[in-house]
Amino acid sequence: MPDNLGAQPGSTPGAPAFERLCLIGIGLIGSSIAHIARQKALARTIVAMDVSADVRRRVAELGLADKVAETAEVAVHDADLVILCVPVGAIGEVARAIAPHLRDGAILSDVGSVKSAVIADVAPCLPKNVHFIPAHPVAGTEQSGPDAGFAALFRNRWCILTPPLEADPKAVARLAAFWTAAGANVEIMNPAHHDLVLAITSHVPHLIAYNIVGTAADLEEVTQSEVIKFSAGGFRDFTRIAASDPTMWRDVFLNNKEAVLEMLGRFNEDLTALQRMIRRGDGQGLFDLFTRTRAIRRGIIEQGQETAAPDFGRRKGEPNGD
């Protein structure tokens, strides 16, 4: 991997790894890539495009890119790295629009939470001289839009690459180096396995969070005001997850249907067993499960994917915090 990838501007000799980085879709992820690419000088020029004129205006105001393009076709002109940061359901359409305009030898990537469906949609429409290397940085917050991004989003998070078997190893290495320089750990994975892993670590958790918030909103015996007032008992954490971007998540479920339904089936089986334990008063069974689940938590904290600090809905320095 080129040495200059992790460089601060001016601190290392040599050119940035990419001449022209084009970001299509400037939400949380797109704007975070813009921030870190600027901070680490990962590209000489950053070009941004978003389908929304309001977002394009905001990107210009925030100075997130060197150029803001009006259309994707224009945006990709001469870019040696193009990253599609649009919802999974829109990736195919954008790829078809830009395909004839991509530079010879360009790397085309994405950040979608689903990989098999994206590959099936995008790969057939690309010219042979473009390196298509799908990617998924497993990082995010519940916030959306160009103002939500920040340079540290990817730090110590995993970015999964799912290159096709015939991918050029040099192109894969260049993209891996880009993500490493952005602070992420890179893992290469088969797209189908990616979709299964993410179904359990991300998609089903979001689905059940959305679901319980919906259940609570529809109750007649418990008012919405009561749900809100007494949410500190656990519910409020689910509302945070269920505050994520609706379009993005609709597309995830429509495009990872099989793996999500499979994992949801396992979840339901286990929940039925738990329900029976409660009905039968099986305290030992409940206690055993509740103890066993702590080991995974410890692993997550030990590997730096979460802090051990207790969370009770406040942060230090905020009005309600200490």
Add this chain to the structure above:
Amino acid sequence: MPDNLGAQPGSTPGAPAFERLCLIGIGLIGSSIAHIARQKALARTIVAMDVSADVRRRVAELGLADKVAETAEVAVHDADLVILCVPVGAIGEVARAIAPHLRDGAILSDVGSVKSAVIADVAPCLPKNVHFIPAHPVAGTEQSGPDAGFAALFRNRWCILTPPLEADPKAVARLAAFWTAAGANVEIMNPAHHDLVLAITSHVPHLIAYNIVGTAADLEEVTQSEVIKFSAGGFRDFTRIAASDPTMWRDVFLNNKEAVLEMLGRFNEDLTALQRMIRRGDGQGLFDLFTRTRAIRRGIIEQGQETAAPDFGRRKGEPNGD
């Protein structure tokens, strides 16, 4: 409510509202009450007792109480406020042990997450000259034990009181003033309604968090190491909730069986509908639900039960944070 309840030591004339506060069970909640009672001078003397000798030693080391008693019977001697901070399943047993030793006119309360079962268990064994006023401060973190407590835990959180119909209004007002002085907002509620509200805002959320962590741990196609590495996609927030104290939660489910099973039934119905939307590719239905759930989130933030700051598993000032 007496003026001196919110007093800092020495800042207001007059005696504290309670002469002798006895706390039985010094975990997260018990130790947090000790901290705030000391800070706000809510009682002249604080007596603490825990069934574990290790915890008693730690309480003494931390200076959480003026006296640490070896048994509950001794601890309650002459106390005018006794708060049982033990798991719901242990409250009845402790109440039976201390009943003959309670001071005439003492207020007996608890902090259990379930109210009907506790009342059924405790009320019959108490002498007539004791005011039994069940309470539930809806506050907590995923951490347990005497080191986990802190004075601000109850600030701007709700404390629900479920006094019996025949309760002495003066005793209810004294306990309400105690919790108000501790920083909480007080709400009076019928015990059965409390149990239903908490089933949806706290108990079922914990149950499904424990459940999905268990499901993920049991998969064969996805390794535990992968679950941990890629947990930042949403799963890790569930592991936080599923890291709560196993004994406490076992007791909650065994003692609020009916309301939990009722709310779990609603959750399951809704999840089945959502599953069908995914199977049928009903994007509009998914989008509508995912949009609707955002309103509840806004309410929770507006009412100060959560901050709007994005959470991505880091805190400012911590190694991985900004």
